[in-house]
Amino acid sequence: MPRETRESAALFERARAVTPGGVNSPVRAFNAVGGTPRFIASARGAWLTDVDGHEYVDLICSWGPMLLGHAHPEVEAAVREAIARGTSYGTPTRPEVELAEEIVARTPVERVRFVSSGTEATMSAIRLARGFTGRDLVVKFAGCYHGHVDALLASAGSGLATFAVPGTPGVPASSTELTLVLPYNDRAAVEKVFAEHGDRIACLVTEASPGNMGVVPPEPGFNRFLAETCRQHGALFVSDEVMTGFRVSREGQWGLDGKTEGWRPDLVTFGKVMGGGFPAAAFGGRADVMHQLAPEGPVYQAGTLSGNPIATTAGLTTLRLATDAVYAHLHHVADTIKAATSEALGAAGVPHVVQATGTMFSVFFTDAGPDGAVRDFDDAQRTDSAAYAAFFHAMLEAGVHLPPSAYEAWFVSAAHDDRAVQTVLDALPAAARAAAAAAQEGTA
Structure with a gap:
């Protein structure tokens, strides 16, 4: 029945x-x-x-x-204590520093900036890559979803794949004309696009292991190949670990292939697990690249609830228990x-x-x-x-x-x-x- x-x-x-x-x-x-x-x-x-x-x-x-599962008692207790101290201040707090230290200790990033969603993290990482390199073109892969950023909705996975939406109204052609879309796991296509446009490419962004068209892992050595290709052409390699970060291993997808193969991304985006069920995300990377962010550098990014003390407390507690x-x-x-x-x-x-x-x-x-x-x-x-x-x-x-x-x-x-x-x-x-x-x- x-x-x-x-x-x-x-x-x-x-x-x-x-x-x-x-x-x-x-x-x-x-x-x-x-x-x-x-x-x-x-x-x-x-x-x-x-x-x-x-x-x-x-x-x-x-x-x-x-x-850790829903309503984990230690996460709940930490969040209750944090709420009792206030829910948002608009000023720096201890939990955001401690969570940033935890992320830096586990991953290849040297500096971290918190935001409130995975979409915001990838949007900010792309802006930073363009500001750092002085270039405009972005390379992505068909089926990889990096949030509902206009420039990255070209041939994206996730909801767009589910609803068979080829693009989306409201995103003008001008927003995606600087985005080059390639088939995933195709080294020849990557080599060709860099041979033709290498000096104009600001970054290549990819899910560290795609999960928004179903799980489609990178073929052995593919992420290393992408990192090396970007380095050869002066572009940044942006690894999207919003889904895989701290989920597929203690160190995310990088812990499964980057650490063993000896390569590091220039920028990484995080979300989901690092928020412990609260709206929190982050992007981080090389110190010299992150140094270009305001207030240290000229690339502007801000957020009223970025580093929210409740979200960072939940994320920090979750990572420590993982x-x-x-x-x-x-x-x-x-x-x-x-x-x-x-x-x-x-x-x-x-x-x-x-x-x-x-x-x-x-x-x-x-x-x-x-x-x-x-x-x-x-x-x-x-x-x-x-x-x-x-x-x-x-x-x-x-x-x-x-x-x-x-x-x-x-x-x-x-x-x-x-x-x-x-x-x-x-x-x-x-x-x-x-x-x-x-x-x-x-x-x-």
């Missing part, structure tokens, strides 16, 4: 009367999968509870930030769910590819590419969205909340215990059969 969604449906109707689409971020509307979005009343550990009283294992984790044992548990849970999902889909005869970077993973409902992997946006767009929608709703009915889009990553937390994992495993066989039926109907 389907779960009752009366309260969620009523709230959705009210929301649509006062908010475009009834949501404050497009993918939440369930347009890509159909049905009624679940309005969440509360969350604890690995579980969400909706307004109709139903529980779900959470495999969204607020799109990544909830590394021990090696936490990451080991995340790997175990992710590996268990990945293997079980592939086994269930395989048994049901559903073409699929499961890909991961660190503890972040996703499932593509498509045949593998020629090399057995989804390696770029073109490959990712072959996914069977109808099959995913059927799979999604079967999992939802069984008490597992997946991302409501075939182009998003799945996330787990330190709070995903045996009961949560078993709930996922128990739901997979029937969901795989539902996906198989939808796939067959689509080819009939």
Whole structure:
């Protein structure tokens, strides 16, 4: 018997009367999968509870930030203490200094500037790169999403991929004419664009490991190649770790490939985990580049709530609690769910590819590419969205909340215990059969 969604449906109707689409971020509307979005009343550990009283294992984790799980008692306690001291001052505070020190200690950046969203972080990093180099062109990859910055919405992933939006009204051609878009994991395309425009390119920006077209990891040595190419041409290499930072490893994606291969990005953007569930983000990098920011340099950037004491307290507490044992548990849970999902889909005869970077993973409902992997946006767009929608709703009915889009990553937390994992495993066989039926109907 389907779960009752009366309260969620009523709230959705009210929301649509006062908010475009009834949501404050497009993918939440369930347009890509159909049905009624679940309005969440509360969350604890690995579980969400909706307004109709139903529980779900959470495999969204607020799109990544909830590394420790929801309502972690030590994070809650630290935040309560911070709130008791006041919520915003518009002046410097101790938590922002301590969080900056923690980020610098874990990553290759030497200086950090806080902002309030990932979009703001990448926007600021691009402005800084242009100011530092005196150049205008920006290189990005198709399927990589860097927030809703005008210049970076050219062939972006995430919500644009979900809704099949090729560009977006409101972004004039002049805003993207200085953006050069290349296929991901394509070294020849990178070499060609730098050979033609190298002395005009301010920076190349890439997700450290793309997760906004589904998880499409960089091929071995690709990030190092990008860093070296930028250096050879005097451009800056901007590594977007808004999603992967402190999620895929203690040191983010750089800890998985940059540290071992011996390269460093010039600028890095952070978000999600470093805010501990609060609106916080940052960009950082080489000291000489960051020195160009006001008040030290001429490149202007500011924000009223940047470094907010509540957000920085939550982020600092989260990072300090993210021990090696936490990451080991995340790997175990992710590996268990990945293997079980592939086994269930395989048994049901559903073409699929499961890909991961660190503890972040996703499932593509498509045949593998020629090399057995989804390696770029073109490959990712072959996914069977109808099959995913059927799979999604079967999992939802069984008490597992997946991302409501075939182009998003799945996330787990330190709070995903045996009961949560078993709930996922128990739901997979029937969901795989539902996906198989939808796939067959689509080819009939």
